[in-house]
Amino acid sequence: MERDSARNGAVRSEIVIGILELLDENTDREHGVTAAWIADRLGVTVKTVRGHLHALREMRPFGRGVGHIERGELKDAESPDPRPGWYIEPVFDTAQMRLLADGAALSRSDGAYLQDLVAKIYAFAGRSRQLGIRGPLMTPKHYNRESLSNIERLNDAIAHERGIRFHYCTYDVDGELVPRLGADGHPREYMADPYDLRYKNGKYYLICHLQPYDDLAYLHVERIRDLMVDVDDHTLNRTFDSFADENGDPIDLTAFMDERPYPSPGPAVPVRLRVEGGLEPVFDWFPDAQATQVGDDAYEVTVKATPWSTTWWALQYTISGVHITVLEPESIRDELRRAGRILLDRYE
Known part of the structure; x- marks a missing residue:
């Protein structure tokens, strides 16, 4: 009897798995399937399928709701062929799908790999019928073909606190990535303690402690080659917790990056x-800015940022419709004056 019970349990499990697979592969919020359709493909009775479907609706397998789409719910459907019936919620909703897919498409990576990745994202969102990419995603002309494996290995190194060694590249006259050279004329080997990977301004950055320097460093992941990761855990020369801000408090990495519109030391x-003419350049780059209106479309604004990144940020709006004047500190004003003189001498 115990053997019969175990056999029946195994059969029930196979049916449930089969139902979930069919729902996952064939349904979304605008396309359902009938219990009879499922029963026909699994070779079981409609009554059996309906019983499992009602149980799955209560269970929410893997955190995904199972439900039934009624015909009246499809009157405003976006797809050309909506279909009532049973369905399972997608892993991602549509907004999450677009964010993930567009973020992937913006990264400088292998085109075929990205095409496959975006297709999977759409499938997880139940939108495989409307893959939203016009034309192929092309691999960048000067693409570092070690980038994808480097991202995987860097992620592992960060998780296990493992030190890394690598060559760091620059571009030659043909735009190809070539390692930076040391004083001996050979590729220079760098050593670093990796802490995080962050995407900003169209670049994927490794936030790390680059030895033997004292500050946090920001390296373009796509310029890293010949990456070697220590095999042992906890081999960092210096942990992220050992860094502090100017007040001696632990560094909040998100706030730290927000203070650097361009990553800079x-x-x-x-x-x-x-600021005169609008606040878009301010809040687009400094989410924590403090602004007070002092006149007709004029504002006094306070931000926290590194001097170099503020200089670069201000220079890019020199001839825009928004007028930006740095009032303090004087060191940034000096640097902007120096940049102005250099431009005047160069282009006069």
């Missing part, structure tokens, strides 16, 4: 600005 400082 050095501490962030308070910067006071006068």
